[in-house]
Amino acid sequence: MAGQQRVYKARIKSTQSLKKMFRAQELIAASRIGKARDRVAMATPYARAITRAVSAVATHSDVSHPFLVERTDTQRAAVLLIASDRGMAGAYSASVIRETERLVQRLESEGKQVALYVSGRRAVAYYTFRQRELAGQWSGFSDSPTPEVADEIANELLDAFRAAPEEGGVSEVHVVFTQFVNMVTQRPRVVRLLPLEVVEGVAPVGESDALPLYEFEPSPAEVLDALLPRYVRTRIYANLLQASASELAARQRAMHTATENAEDLIRTYTRLANQARQSEITQEISEIVSGADALASS
Amino acid sequence: MAELEVDVVAADGKVWSGTARQVSAPAADGDIGILAGHTPILSVLREGPVRIVPAGGGAPLAWHVDGGFLSVDDNQVTVVVDSVSEAAVAATAGH
Numbered sequence: 001m002a003g004q005q006r007v008y009k010a011r012i013k014s015t016q017s018l019k020k021m022f023r024a025q026e027l028i029a030a031s032r033i034g035k036a037r038d039r040v041a042m043a044t045p046y047a048r049a050i051t052r053a054v055s056a057v058a059t060h061s062d063v064s065h066p067f068l069v070e071r072t073d074t075q076r077a078a079v080l081l082i083a084s085d086r087g088m089a090g091a092y093s094a095s096v097i098r099e100t101e102r103l104v105q106r107l108e109s110e111g112k113q114v115a116l117y118v119s120g121r122r123a124v125a126y127y128t129f130r131q132r133e134l135a136g137q138w139s140g141f142s143d144s145p146t147p148e149v150a151d152e153i154a155n156e157l158l159d160a161f162r163a164a165p166e167e168g169g170v171s172e173v174h175v176v177f178t179q180f181v182n183m184v185t186q187r188p189r190v191v192r193l194l195p196l197e198v199v200e201g202v203a204p205v206g207e208s209d210a211l212p213l214y215e216f217e218p219s220p221a222e223v224l225d226a227l228l229p230r231y232v233r234t235r236i237y238a239n240l241l242q243a244s245a246s247e248l249a250a251r252q253r254a255m256h257t258a259t260e261n262a263e264d265l266i267r268t269y270t271r272l273a274n275q276a277r278q279s280e281i282t283q284e285i286s287e288i289v290s291g292a293d294a295l296a297s298s
Numbered sequence: 299m300a301e302l303e304v305d306v307v308a309a310d311g312k313v314w315s316g317t318a319r320q321v322s323a324p325a326a327d328g329d330i331g332i333l334a335g336h337t338p339i340l341s342v343l344r345e346g347p348v349r350i351v352p353a354g355g356g357a358p359l360a361w362h363v364d365g366g367f368l369s370v371d372d373n374q375v376t377v378v379v380d381s382v383s384e385a386a387v388a389a390t391a392g393h
Contacts, residue, residue, distance in 0.1 A: 039310070042310055042311035042312070043309065043310060043311070045305065045307040045311075045312050046307045046308060046309050046310075046311075046378060049305070049307055049369070049376045049378045050378060052369070052376075053340055053367065053369050053376075053378070056340060056369070056371075057340060146310070147309035147310050147381075150309075213338060214338045214339060214340045214369075214371070215337055215338065215339040215340070216339075216340050216341070217325050217326055217327060217330070217339055217340070217341035217342065218326045218327050218341075218342065222326070222342060223340050223341070223342055223367070226342040226365075226367060227367065230366075230367075230378075230380075233309075234309070237309060
């Protein structure tokens, strides 16, 4: 019986140390989320400037660019999956992976071959464990992405989009990431990155002031050439930032729940331990009493 | 005299924002200087220095940028750069 008590005590102890870990993770996530949201805010002016410029060129000139037209010479499609490096974030990684799987299935049912590009150790592990081939993988920055890694990812995707069909060129690029709606809601989203559809931030045409007639230096085509890769990079960077804010929010919530569950467990085990102690005492008393009875009656 | 509203933005944040009398930047075909009332222009930037003369006469500001683009629209100047090097600021700010 004393054994039983000891087991409960050990469980309480281990749950308490787990609880401390959960609490620490929750606090870390909570402190980083502010920074992540600041980064989102910091990247906004750049993204807005680029988007404005791209829509200005797109509306003012009728130049065509490879990034803007559909490719018909290849049936390959690239999918970029943005997940987290670490777990302890509830269903965060699982839900983006599920969304990706759904997209891959849809593309394959349309007769396309899918090339997967994966960012985040969790997702890389998921696919390598299933021995699925990855066209590209990155990890180690999921909770604080920098413009440099966005560059790297964008360059790889742009190269794939520009490559000839026989060199593994792709006709479209999709991105699956988690959109940060607010602290409680993060939504997995699928967007098609290439070919580009420039729709965001285009000033409503037909209002009082018409868009100015821009001069392009050196030429509209070259301006577009310089702008579009930057635009793609910005979009990817924005998606990475959204994903990192979502990851931290998901982690904070998951760890908060875990802390509460640990508290519940500790409470339950404390009750059980008390019960065990009580019943042990009861048993000892009854043993002593019955022993004394036996001695007295003999 | 009208003034320019200038924003200098990099990928990871705003670098500078304010009103200016003159902006000069390394455009694709040679340096470009912008004063108030400039025609709308969208230009690719080469590597080189971007200089801003603030309105109200402060010390001119300068950054070394390694590419980007510049848009001017109704006295609204936006300089979008890939990265600015802070080191060059001190070196060229004395001009």
